Amino acid sequence: xxxxxxxxxxxxxxxxxxxxxxxxxxxxxxxxxxxxxxxxxxxxxxxxxxxxxxxxxxxxxxxxxxxxxxxxxxxxxxxxxxxxxxxxxxxxxxxxxxxxxxxxxxxxxxxxxxxxxxxxxxxxxxxxxxxxxxxxxxxxxxxxxxxxxxxxxxxxxxxxxxxxxxxxxxxxxxxxxxxxxxxxxxxxxxxxxxxxxxxxxxxxxxxxxxxxxxxxxxxxxxxxxxxxxxxxxxxxxxxxxxxxxxxxxxxxxxxxxxxxxxxxxxxxxxxxxxxxxxxxxxxx
Amino acid sequence: xxxxxxxxxxxxxxxxxxxxxxxxxxxxxxxxxxxxxxxxxxxxxxxxxxxxxxxxxxxxxxxxxxxxxxxxxxxxxxxxxxxxxxxxxxxxxxxxxxxxxxxxxxxxxxxxxxxxxxxxxxxxxxxxxxxxxxxxxxxxxxxxxxxxxxxxxxxxxxxxxxxxxxxxxxxxxxxxxxxxxxxxxxxxxxxxxxxxxxxxxxxxxxxxxxxxxxxxxxxxxxxxxxxxxxxxxxxxxxxxxxxxxxxxxxxxxxxxxxxxxxxxxxxxxxxxxxx
Numbered sequence: 015x016x017x018x019x020x021x022x023x024x025x026x027x028x029x030x031x032x033x034x035x036x037x038x039x040x041x042x043x044x045x046x047x048x049x050x051x052x053x054x055x056x057x058x059x060x061x062x063x064x065x066x067x068x069x070x071x072x073x074x075x076x077x078x079x080x081x082x083x084x085x086x087x088x089x090x091x092x093x094x095x096x097x098x099x100x101x102x103x104x105x106x107x108x109x110x111x112x113x114x115x116x117x118x119x120x121x122x123x124x125x126x127x128x129x130x131x132x133x134x135x136x137x138x139x140x141x142x143x144x145x146x147x148x149x150x151x152x153x154x155x156x157x158x159x160x161x162x163x164x165x166x167x168x169x170x171x172x173x174x175x176x177x178x179x180x181x182x183x184x185x186x187x188x189x190x191x192x193x194x195x196x197x198x199x200x201x202x203x204x205x206x207x208x209x210x211x212x213x214x215x216x217x218x219x220x221x222x223x224x225x226x227x228x229x230x231x232x233x234x235x236x237x238x239x240x241x242x243x244x245x246x247x248x249x250x251x252x253x254x255x256x257x258x259x260x261x262x263x264x265x266x267x268x269x270x271x272x273x274x275x276x277x278x279x280x281x282x283x284x285x286x287x288x289x290x291x292x293x294x295x296x297x298x
Numbered sequence: 299x300x301x302x303x304x305x306x307x308x309x310x311x312x313x314x315x316x317x318x319x320x321x322x323x324x325x326x327x328x329x330x331x332x333x334x335x336x337x338x339x340x341x342x343x344x345x346x347x348x349x350x351x352x353x354x355x356x357x358x359x360x361x362x363x364x365x366x367x368x369x370x371x372x373x374x375x376x377x378x379x380x381x382x383x384x385x386x387x388x389x390x391x392x393x394x395x396x397x398x399x400x401x402x403x404x405x406x407x408x409x410x411x412x413x414x415x416x417x418x419x420x421x422x423x424x425x426x427x428x429x430x431x432x433x434x435x436x437x438x439x440x441x442x443x444x445x446x447x448x449x450x451x452x453x454x455x456x457x458x459x460x461x462x463x464x465x466x467x468x469x470x471x472x473x474x475x476x477x478x479x480x481x482x483x484x485x486x487x488x489x490x491x492x493x494x495x496x497x498x499x500x501x502x503x504x505x506x507x508x509x510x511x512x513x514x515x516x517x518x519x520x521x522x523x524x525x526x527x528x529x530x531x532x533x534x535x536x537x538x539x540x541x542x543x544x545x546x547x548x549x550x551x552x553x554x555x556x557x558x559x560x561x562x563x564x565x566x567x568x569x570x571x572x573x
Contacts, residue, residue: 027468027469028386030469031386031469031473032383032386032387034379034469035379035380035382035383035386036379036383038375038376038379038380039376039377039379039380039383039440040383042376042380042436042437042440043396043399043400045418045437046403046415046418046433046437046440047399047402047403047437048399049418050411050414050415050417050418051402051414053414053417053418053421054410054413054414054417057417101313104306104309105309105310105313108306108307108309108310109310111306112310118310120545120549121314122313122314122317123545124541124542124545125317125318125321127494127498127541127544127545128321128534128537128538128541129497129498129514129515129518129534129537129541130498130500130515131500131514131515131518131519131522132321132324132518132530132533132534132537133320133321134522135324135518135522135530135534136320136321136323136324136534137320138522138525138526139323139324139327139334139335139336139526140320140323140335142335142336142526145335145336146323146335146336149336149337174316174317174320177313177316177317178317231405231407232407232408234407235407235408235409235410235501237409237501238500238501238504238519241523242519242522242523251409252407252409252501255409255410255413256409256504256505259413259416259505260504260505265417268413269413269417272409272410272413272414275407275409275410276406276410279405279406279407283405
C-alpha cells in the first residue's frame, strides 16, 4: 500500500506517531466501513446456500412490484425535496436579512435536535381521526377525514422533518454572498426581482445543491415514517430493505435493494456535486 | 421597503409556527388530565407520575444515555486520532482516500448502515444487544468527530508545533501539551455532535438491537405503533428540555471558543437520516 511506503520513509518518531493514530482509526475504517459494505454487496450476489448468483438482481429487475416501488420511492423523495425547497428558500432569504440572524437560525435548527420519533409521534396525535386537525376542520363544518395513513400525511411529515436540513445550507450560502454585489446590481439599475433572479439566486446555488443532497438521499430511505404515518401505503426503498431484513428475513434480496439504494445515492451526489467549490473555497 | 419587511416577517412567523407547533402540541398535552391528544380535560401531572413509576422506561432512559455517553467518548478518542492521522498525512492522494472513506458513513442512509452492520454482526457471530448497539453507535459517530476536529488542526499555527519540537518535546508531550489544548474546541464540538447523533438515532439501532435491549427511539417507535399514550408526551417534554440544554451548551462552546467570527456560530445539524 502506498500509505505504508510513505510511512517507511519517514523519520522514526513520526512513523510511530502515525502508526499510533492509524491503528484505532484504521481498524474502524476496515471493520465498520469497508467490510460491512463488501458484505452487503456479497450478500446480494449469493443464494441461500452461499453460491454465487445474479438471480437476486434478475428478480429485482424483472419484477413489476419492485420497479414500481423504486419509482414511487424516487417520486416521493422528489416531491419531498421540492416541497422543502419551496418553503426553505424564502425562509433562508428572509432570515438572512434579520439583525440577529444567528440567533434565529439557531431557533430553526433547534427542532432537529429533538428526537425524530417524538416529532413523528406528535403528528399521529395531530392527524388522527379524532385529532386536533380534524376537530379544527369540524369547526368550519368539514366532516372528519382520514388524514393519517395517506400519501399526503406522509409528504407533510417527511417535509416537516427535512425543512431545517434544507434551510441551513441555503442560509449559509446566502450569508456568504458579498452584500456589495447586490448593492452593485441595484446601482446598475436592476430592480429588486432582477437582483434576486440574476445575482442572489445563482450565487446561492451551491447551498441549494447541498440542501437537495441533504434531503433527497434520506427521503429515499425513510422507513419509520412510512410505517407510522404512511400506514404502509407508501413503500420506499428504505421500507423495503427493512421489510426484507427484519420481517421476511430474505437478506439476499434486501442487500440487492440496498445496493440499488447506494447506486441511487451515488447518482444523486454526482448530479448535485458542487463543481465550483474548488474555486470558491479559497475565499475564506 | 417597510411593506416588504412586514411580509417577510409574516412568512418567517408562519414557518416558525409550523416548526414548533407539533412540539408544543406534544408538551401541552403531556399536562392533559385525559388520556388522548384531543379536547382538554384539565391540568394534571399524572402522566409524569406514570412516567416516573414506569421502571421499564426508566431503565431504557438510563441505557440510552449510557450508550450515548460511552459511544461518544470512544468515538471522540478514535475520531481525534483519525483527524490527526489525516492531518499529518503528507501525500495528497492518500489524504483524499482517507477523507472519502471517512465520509462514507456520513452520507450513507441509515438503513444501509443498519443492514450492513446487522450482516457484519451475524457473520462474525456476535450476539445482538447492548454491545452491538454500542459498537454501531461508536462506528457512525466517528466520522463527524473527524470532521469537527480536522478544521481546528488546519487552523493551528504550525510554529507552535515547531517551537515545541525545538524545545525538545517528545511525541507524547507535543500531543498532550500543545496540539490537544489547541484543538480542544473541535474535540468538544465533535463529542457533542456524537452525543446527539447517538441520542437521536433510530434506524441503525433498530437493526442491531436484537430482542432484549432497547433504546428510547426504538421504544417510542414500538409504543407509537400501538397508538397514543400521553406518557410518551410527558417523556417528550423531558427530552425537549434535555435537547434545549444540549443546544445551549453547544452554543456556548461554539461561540466562546470561536476566535474568528465567521466560524463561531456555524452549527452542524444532527444526522438527517435515521428516519
